Amino acid sequence: MQVWMNGSFCDLDEASIPVTDRGFLLGDGFFETMRAHEGKIAWLDAHMGRLDHHAELIEFPLDLLPETEEVESVVQTLFEQVHRKDAVVRMTVSRGPGERGILPPDSPDPTILITAAPFDPIDPNVGLVVATSEKVRRNAHSVAGSIKSTNYLDNIAAKQEARKYGADDAIILSADGHVAETSVANLFGIAGDSLWTPDEDTGILCGLARDYVLQWAEEAExxxxTDPKTPEELREFDAVFTANALQGLRVVDRIDGYVVGVPASTFFTKLALKVEESLCNGIVV
Known part of the structure; x- marks a missing residue:
């Protein structure tokens, strides 16, 4: 299995980072996870735009990131070893080596890694069981929480907690106790012909699948x-689902042990199909 690191391909077991790498030592970096179908990344321009946004927020020089055309070429090469129609592609960016201390170097020498691994799409109607995290809260003022930071400890802790409850994922609340998102996806609710999702000020990381769903809903009028909801209020929806740029949409069957909504919702089924078509064709609504 090969990976791409710092401008060249190498075998996975030969790839290495310096022991002074800030991404390893301090979580000083960010990443983006992308879906590739038959060698092409869905929503690539949007993913690259998010990487730029991550870089700007932590004052990482944009000119050190790979160009879109280079990423396309790298992924096509890595895809040849996947032997599936779909792959999960991850680009990880660390600020690279640095002196001891918190402040980063003025001229960073980043570590940039791109990997590709097989991915099997999941039927959106195979329901999720979720449980509300008691440990973790979203902070709307957190820099790390507003990007896909390489420090993912909050998400890891929430996922571990969910597993202890026998759930697939965790609902993470905002600082004031309202529903924000799951550990890996944005949340939506369907009520009749209306759509609900938490507001950005809850501290969520607004994903590309969330953007797609909202744009589609606006065009469909x-x-x-985005009014605040408690986990208990989610039970009132016709359907609740998650949105993620890798998995697409997934219906939620149970929240904290309670059955939620109607999995066979025509609204959800239609929307899930459109998202999956977009992920396969790379077409943004």
Missing amino acids: LEIS
């Missing part, structure tokens, strides 16, 4: 609400 559906009512969209």
Whole structure:
């Protein structure tokens, strides 16, 4: 298995980082996870735009990131070893080696890694069981929480907690106790012909699948609400689902042990199909 690191391909077991790498020592870096179908990344321009946004927030020089055309070429090469129609591609960016201390070097020498691994799409109607995290809360003012930081400890802790409850994923609340997101996806609720999702000020990481769903809903002239909800209030929806740029949409069957919504919702099924078509064709709504 090969990976791409710092401008060249190498075998996975030969790839290495310096012991002074800030991404390893301090979580000083970010990443992006992308879906590739038959060698092409879905929503690539949007993913590259998010990488730029991550870089700007932590004052990482944009000119050190790979160009879109280079990423396309790298992924096509890595895809040849996947032997599936779909792959999960991850680009990880660390600020690279640095002196001891918190402040980064003025001229970073980053570590940039791109990997590809087989991915099997999941039927969106195979329901998720989720449980509300008691440990973790989202902070709307957190820099790390507003990007895909290489420090993912909050998400890891929430996922571990969910597993102890016998759930697939965790619902993470905002600082004031309202529903924010799961450990890996954004949340939506369907009520009749209207759509609900948590507001950005809950501290969520707004994903590309969330953007797609909201844009589709606006073009369909559906009512969209972002009013605060508690986990208990989610039970009132016709359907609850998650949105993630890798997995697409997934219906939620149970929240904290309670059955939620109607999995066979026509609204959800239609929307899930559109998202999956977009992920396979790379077409943004």
